[in-house]
Amino acid sequence: MSYSPSEILAIAAARQLAGVTSVFAGVGIPLLSAVLAQRTVAPNLTIVVEGGMIGPQLIPGRLPISTNEMRGAYRAQMLPGITDTFLLAQRGFLDMGFVGGAQIDRYGNLNSSVVGSYRAPKVRLPGSGGANDIISLCRRVIVVTMHERRRFVPRVDFVTSPGFLNGGNARKQAGLLFGRVTRVVTHLGIMGFDEETKAMRLESLHPGVSLKDLIDHTGFELLIPEKVAVTEPPTPLELDLLRSLDPDSKYLRSEGHPPASSRENKDH
Amino acid sequence: MKPGDFVEARRRLENKPIVTGEKLTTLSEAVQRVRDGDHIAIGGCLFSRTPLGLLMEILRQGRRDLTLSRNLMCYEGEWFMAAGAVEALVTSWFGIGLPWGLSKVLREQVENAKIRFEEWSHLGLGLRYRAAAMGVPFLPTVTMLGSDLMTATPTKTMECPFTGQTLCLVPALFPDVALLHVHRADRFGNCQIDGYPHMDADIARAATTVLVTAEKIVPEDEIRSHPDRTVIPGIAIDALVEVPYGAFPHECYGLYEADFAHFDAYVAEIKAKGTQAVREYLDHYVHKRRSHKEYLALFGEEALSRQSRYARELLGRS
Numbered sequence: 001m002s003y004s005p006s007e008i009l010a011i012a013a014a015r016q017l018a019g020v021t022s023v024f025a026g027v028g029i030p031l032l033s034a035v036l037a038q039r040t041v042a043p044n045l046t047i048v049v050e051g052g053m054i055g056p057q058l059i060p061g062r063l064p065i066s067t068n069e070m071r072g073a074y075r076a077q078m079l080p081g082i083t084d085t086f087l088l089a090q091r092g093f094l095d096m097g098f099v100g101g102a103q104i105d106r107y108g109n110l111n112s113s114v115v116g117s118y119r120a121p122k123v124r125l126p127g128s129g130g131a132n133d134i135i136s137l138c139r140r141v142i143v144v145t146m147h148e149r150r151r152f153v154p155r156v157d158f159v160t161s162p163g164f165l166n167g168g169n170a171r172k173q174a175g176l177l178f179g180r181v182t183r184v185v186t187h188l189g190i191m192g193f194d195e196e197t198k199a200m201r202l203e204s205l206h207p208g209v210s211l212k213d214l215i216d217h218t219g220f221e222l223l224i225p226e227k228v229a230v231t232e233p234p235t236p237l238e239l240d241l242l243r244s245l246d247p248d249s250k251y252l253r254s255e256g257h258p259p260a261s262s263r264e265n266k267d268h
Numbered sequence: 269m270k271p272g273d274f275v276e277a278r279r280r281l282e283n284k285p286i287v288t289g290e291k292l293t294t295l296s297e298a299v300q301r302v303r304d305g306d307h308i309a310i311g312g313c314l315f316s317r318t319p320l321g322l323l324m325e326i327l328r329q330g331r332r333d334l335t336l337s338r339n340l341m342c343y344e345g346e347w348f349m350a351a352g353a354v355e356a357l358v359t360s361w362f363g364i365g366l367p368w369g370l371s372k373v374l375r376e377q378v379e380n381a382k383i384r385f386e387e388w389s390h391l392g393l394g395l396r397y398r399a400a401a402m403g404v405p406f407l408p409t410v411t412m413l414g415s416d417l418m419t420a421t422p423t424k425t426m427e428c429p430f431t432g433q434t435l436c437l438v439p440a441l442f443p444d445v446a447l448l449h450v451h452r453a454d455r456f457g458n459c460q461i462d463g464y465p466h467m468d469a470d471i472a473r474a475a476t477t478v479l480v481t482a483e484k485i486v487p488e489d490e491i492r493s494h495p496d497r498t499v500i501p502g503i504a505i506d507a508l509v510e511v512p513y514g515a516f517p518h519e520c521y522g523l524y525e526a527d528f529a530h531f532d533a534y535v536a537e538i539k540a541k542g543t544q545a546v547r548e549y550l551d552h553y554v555h556k557r558r559s560h561k562e563y564l565a566l567f568g569e570e571a572l573s574r575q576s577r578y579a580r581e582l583l584g585r586s
Binding site for chain 1: 313314315316339340359360361362363365366367370371374375378379381385387388389390391392394395397398409410411412413414415416417419420425433434435436463464465466467469470519521522525526528579582583584
C-alpha cells in the first residue's frame with residue numbers, strides 16, 4: 001500500500017505509544033497519532049490536551065483545530081483549568097509528551113520562537129505555547145516532525161523547548177531533573193540519543209528511505225550506528241484507521257497541516 | 269507596577285472605592301475604567317470565550333499605549349497593533365491556529381521593533397497569574413529552566429532552601445484590568461463558566477479592576493442553588509454587562525462554535541492587503557457600530573443560530 005509522508009509519520013509516532021498510559025499531545029499529526037494509538041497499540045491511553053481537557057474521546061473526522069475548542073473536549077473525563085493541566089505534568093503524572101518545532105538541533109533542542117535573534121528576529125514565529133512545559137515536565141517526550149534540512153539545524157537560533165541543551169549532563173545541570181527527549185520521529189526515520197554525549201543518533205529508516213536520503217535531509221552530523229534497522233511498513237489496518245480519523249485529509253497532506261480553505265465547518 | 273510587587277497590588281485593591289451591591293452596567297460605562305497605558309489581561313484562550321465585546325469597546329474609546337497579556341493570543345492582538353494602541357504583548361503563543369499560518373501583522377510589528385513581545389511558556393504565564401491570584405510575589409517552578417525563554421523574560425533562578433535543587437521563579441503578574449466573558453452571572457457579579465475554565469479565575473483575582481460580560485444575567489437564586497459552580501465571586505468584580513454572543517465569532521462552550529469561515533475571510537484580506545486590511549475590518553465591524561447588537565447584525569441571525577446548532581452537536585446535545 002502506498003502512503004504519504006504524513007501518514008508514515010503519524011503511524012510511526014502512534015507505535016511509540018505502546019504501553020504508554022497518558023500522552024500530552026498538540027493538534028495536527030500528534031493528536032492524530034494519539035487517537036490512532038488508542039485504536040491500535042494503546043487502547044487505554046488517556047489523551048491530555050493543552051486547553052485543559054483530560055481523556056476526551058475524539059471523533060473521527062472531527063479532530064480539533066486548536067487545543068481550546070469543543071472538538072477537543074468531546075466526552076472528556078475532566079476539564080481542569082490550563083494551569084492545573086500543566087501542573088499534573090509538573091507533579092509527574094504525565095507519561096509522554098509529543099512536541100514539534102520549526103527547528104531542531106542535534107541535542108534535541110527545539111525552536112518555535114524566532115528565526116534570527118530574539119530582539120531583532122528575521123521571522124517572528126508563534127512561540128512556545130505549551131511546548132516548553134511539555135518537554136520540561138512530562139516523563140518522556142517524543143519529537144514528531146517532518147524531516148527537512150532547514151528544520152534539522154546544527155544549533156537552533158533560540159531554545160524555546162530544551163532537549164539536552166549542550167549535551168552530556170547539561171539538561172540536569174540546568175535543573176531539569178525529570179523529563180527527557182527519548183526519540184525523534186520523522187517521515188524518514190526514527191532517531192534516538194547517545195547515552196553519554198546526548199547527540200542524536202539514527203535508529204531506523206522508514207521503508208524505501210536510503211541512508212543518503214536521510215543524511216541529505218539533516219543539517220548536522222547524525223550519529224550512524226553500524227546496523228540501521230528498517231521500520232516495519234505501515235499495515236493496511238493502520239492506514240485504514242488513520243485515514244478514517246482524517247477522512248478529508250486535512251492533516252494527512254504531505255505538509256501535515258491543512259490549508260485554510262478546508263476549514264469551513266464542513267464536517268457538520 | 270514592578271513585576272511581583274504584591275504589596276503595591278494589595279494597596280491598589282484596598283484603595284479602590286467600595287462598591288456594594290449590583291455591578292450591572294453598559295459596555296461603554298464599564299470600559300471607562302480602562303486607562304491609557306494600562307496592562308490588560310484577556311480571559312478565555314485563543315478563540316475560546318474571548319471577551320470581544322469589551323475589547324471592541326476599548327478600541328472604540330481609543331485607549332492607547334496598552335500592554336496586553338493572554339496565555340494564547342488570537343487576532344484581537346492584531347486589532348490593537350493595527351490600531352497603534354500596543355506598547356507590549358505578553359503571551360506564550362500568537363496566531364489563530366495551524367491552518368491560518370503565521371500572523372503577518374505580528375511579524376511586521378515585531379520584526380520592525382514597533383512593539384515589545386514578551387514570550388513565556390504557557391505554564392510560566394499561567395503561574396504568573398496564579399501567583400498574583402494568591403497575593404504572593406512569585407512562584408517556583410521547574411518549567412522554563414535551561415531554555416532561552418529564561419533570558420527573554422524577567423525570571424530568576426534560585427537554589428531551593430529545602431532541597432538544594434535549581435528552581436525557576438516567575439514573578440506575579442498583577443494586571444491593571446482583566447476582561448472576561450462568562451456563561452452566566454447574577455447581578456452582583458458571581459460568575460459561572462461551563463466547560464473548560466481556562467485561566468479566568470486566576471486572572472480575575474490577579475487584576476486590580478475586573479470587567480465581565482456574561483451571556484446571561486440570571487436570578488440570584490439560580491447561582492445560590494448551584495454555588496459549587498461559581499468560579500469568580502462577585503466581590504472580585506467591578507463591572508458586569510449582559511452581552512449575548514459576547515465572544516462571537518469566537519466560541520463559547522456549549523453555546524456557539526467558532527466561525528472558521530469568518531477567520532478564513534479575515535486572514536485572506538490580510539494576505540492581500542497587510543495591516544491595512546485589519547484597519548478596514550475594524551472600521552467596518554467596530555468603529556461604525558455603536559453597540560454589540562449592531563455588530564452581531566453584520567453576521568446575521570442565521571449565522572448565529574447555525575453556530576449555536578453546531579455547538580450543541582459538538583457536545584452531543586442536538
